[in-house]
Amino acid sequence: MTYFLGAIITLLAICIGGFLSRAAYAIPRGEAGELWDPKCPFCGTSLGAVSLIPLVSFFLHRGKCPHCKEKISPRTLLSEIVFGAAALLLFIRYGFCLRFFSYLAVCALLLVLSLIDLDIREVPHSVLFGVLFFGVLYFALSFFSLPKDSLSWWEHLAGAFTISLPLFALMMFTGGGIGGGDVKLMFCIGLLLGYKLVIVAFLFGIVAAALTALFLVFRFGKSGRFLLPLVPFLSLGFLFAVTFGKYIENLLFFVSL
Numbered sequence: 613m614t615y616f617l618g619a620i621i622t623l624l625a626i627c628i629g630g631f632l633s634r635a636a637y638a639i640p641r642g643e644a645g646e647l648w649d650p651k652c653p654f655c656g657t658s659l660g661a662v663s664l665i666p667l668v669s670f671f672l673h674r675g676k677c678p679h680c681k682e683k684i685s686p687r688t689l690l691s692e693i694v695f696g697a698a699a700l701l702l703f704i705r706y707g708f709c710l711r712f713f714s715y716l717a718v719c720a721l722l723l724v725l726s727l728i729d730l731d732i733r734e735v736p737h738s739v740l741f742g743v744l745f746f747g748v749l750y751f752a753l754s755f756f757s758l759p760k761d762s763l764s765w766w767e768h769l770a771g772a773f774t775i776s777l778p779l780f781a782l783m784m785f786t787g788g789g790i791g792g793g794d795v796k797l798m799f800c801i802g803l804l805l806g807y808k809l810v811i812v813a814f815l816f817g818i819v820a821a822a823l824t825a826l827f828l829v830f831r832f833g834k835s836g837r838f839l840l841p842l843v844p845f846l847s848l849g850f851l852f853a854v855t856f857g858k859y860i861e862n863l864l865f866f867v868s869l
């Protein structure tokens with residue numbers, strides 16, 4: 613039964629992942645039609661109902677627009693795979709409960725934020741408020757010791773500032789690299805996860821970003837300073853922290869205390 617439920621949830625999440633990819637394209641452009649009728653970004657021709665089929669549409673189109681033959685980005689396919697994997701991981705970790713749905717909803721918001729950051733280097737407030745909502749919800753619930761395994765209210769509050777405050781100072785002093793959106797995102801994630809897990813999330817994100825930057829430098833050379841968008845890495849850090857963070861957290865704080 614559990615395997616069956618896990619498979620259903622993963623399949624549903626794969627379909628939702630494609631929808632989120634289209635939403636990330638539609639939201640900043642204000643084009644709601646993209647949600648159910650995606651168009652080629654080069655020639656503007658509708659890609660037809662085929663492009664709504666999860667996982668296989670990219671291959672049915674052979675990765676190209678059928679009209680102008682320009683290459684189509686595999687981002688929808690990747691979003692489907694990433695969100696399906698996230699749902700499965702969260703289901704294995706938490707089972708069917710409030711925390712599972714909350715964290716999956718936050719993953720959905722983070723996926724949209726990541727795609728928009730990769731696309732146009734912006735972190736829209738409309739989506740960020742969704743993450744803040746879950747932070748405030750769990751902060752409020754902690755006063756009633758809900759859910760049962762909840763943190764105390766001050767751990768949530770401390771979490772909001774643990775990473776965001778040093779990051780804000782760094783942004784002020786360096787004036788580049790780190791954006792205001794990254795600071796706000798770490799505030800929201802910290803409020804939701806508490807001070808221990810937000811450290812795990814941030815460390816994972818920064819290490820992943822640094823390794824990617826190194827890879828890019830070796831692969832493409834140092835020519836042209838590129839700024840790596842941070843939101844996708846911080847989002848991966850969030851997923852890592854909520855699935856494996858408990859084990860790392862104990863290790864981290866056992867050593868330091």
Ligand SMILES: [Zn+2]
Nearest residue numbers: 652655677680
């Ligand atoms: Zn086209």
